[in-house]
Amino acid sequence: MNYLSAQEARAFVQKWLPAWSGNNPALLAGFYSDDAFYLDPAIPAGAKGKAALLAYFTKLLAFNPMWEWTQIEGIPMQDGFLNKWRAKIPVRETVLEIIGVCFAQLDQAGKIYRNEAASTARNCCARSAKAAGIHKKKQRRLQNIRHMDCSRGRSFEARPPRWLTPLVTRADILPKRDLP
Numbered sequence: 152m153n154y155l156s157a158q159e160a161r162a163f164v165q166k167w168l169p170a171w172s173g174n175n176p177a178l179l180a181g182f183y184s185d186d187a188f189y190l191d192p193a194i195p196a197g198a199k200g201k202a203a204l205l206a207y208f209t210k211l212l213a214f215n216p217m218w219e220w221t222q223i224e225g226i227p228m229q230d231g232f233l234n235k236w237r238a239k240i241p242v243r244e245t246v247l248e249i250i251g252v253c254f255a256q257l258d259q260a261g262k263i264y265r266n267e268a269a270s271t272a273r274n275c276c277a278r279s280a281k282a283a284g285i286h287k288k289k290q291r292r293l294q295n296i297r298h299m300d301c302s303r304g305r306s307f308e309a310r311p312p313r314w315l316t317p318l319v320t321r322a323d324i325l326p327k328r329d330l331p
Contacts, residue, residue, distance in 0.1 A: 160225030160232035174216035176208035231256035
């Protein structure tokens with residue numbers, strides 16, 4: 152069994168987390184092995200293999216080119232570390248701040264072979280709507296759309312309402328299929 156120290160985890164994260172910003176999916180995918188498994192609330196079944204990851208990261212980062220990720224704490228675990236992170240996600244004039252955790256396990260070459268993420272965001276959809284200046288009635292509608300409940304890791308089963316399309320600012324509210 153291999154374990155990263157807290158200092159080794161921080162050194163890795165200082166290179167890896169910036170790759171989540173700036174809409175460069177190829178750079179981000181470069182941190183993952185060819186057979187990597189990735190899971191987050193937007194893709195509950197996960198993505199397996201670099202090609203699937205690159206396709207997902209391309210869509211995800213295009214929606215979030217200005218978000219920023221920082222590490223709060225790294226905790227050693229087998230083959231990697233548990234990463235407690237903070238994401239700052241711009242939504243028009245507001246910046247949402249989300250705290251979450253993920254674990255990353257690395258192979259012998261130092262590439263991520265398994266990465267699973269979760270966040271503490273509750274009602275992130277409604278907060279995005281409020282930040283974007285959506286009318287309160289639509290905010291309530293947004294809170295009541297069952298398949299957008301970010302705290303339960305659900306995503307759309309059907310196409311989102313047209314007025315919501317510009318609000319897709321979080322990975323965990325991306326639709327299962329492409330937006331128009």
